[in-house]
Amino acid sequence: MIEKFNPIGLGSENYQIAVAIGNQPELPEYQTLNNIQPVSKGEIANIGLQCGNGWRKVFNVYAKLIFGLADAQYDLVANCRSWQEYRDTLLLQPNSQTALIFGAATARPISNRVHIICGKTHANQLIESKLINNQFNWLDSEFAVDKHNRAIVCPYFDYRQLSNIKIERLIALIRSI
DSSP: OOSSOOOOEEEOTTOSEEEEESOOOOSHHHHSOOSEEOOOTTHHHHHHHHHOHHHHHHHHHHHHHHHHHOSSSOOOSTTOSSHHHHHHHTTTSTTSSEEEEESOOOOSOOTTOEEEEEOHHHHHHHHHTTSSOOOOEEOSSSOEEETTTTEEEEOOSSTTTSOHHHHHHHHHHHHHO
16 A cells, blocks of 8 residues: 555554554654654653643544454453543553554555544545555545555544544444455
8 A cells, every 4th residue: 555664653563453643743752753652651641731632632532442442353452441541551552552653644454454544634645645545435525445455534533523423433444344
């Protein structure tokens, strides 16, 4: 799907589910990343505190998604009792099997990985710049699926754009690929 891929972001390099987002936290330590780096305990809360409500929403929606996806195929939440507990203790940690990739969206297809492109604008930028192949089947104006490369385009990770109902739809799309 991508010719050249050296992902940068937060989380586990051995991710099972990655979310690609077109921006990154505006803190100095994230401007020089050259790989996927796991977060430390409290780092997600710190990013939200220093970078604002938009980043808190991204992490909250990501945690809700993974917590809602939890089943035999995607057993990523361990013994967490809520999405908040999952966010604070496991999301983007070294062995979380999750990643938040800044910029380029997907790697070459790997059968056990799912790549979610956060936002139609970001997906279109990646397609136009030829960073990804345009093999998406647009289901409507917000969601697209590329089953061959196990990639999904969805609304940006914000409560207004990706409501709980749309998170449920995203979960169903992940399960379908």
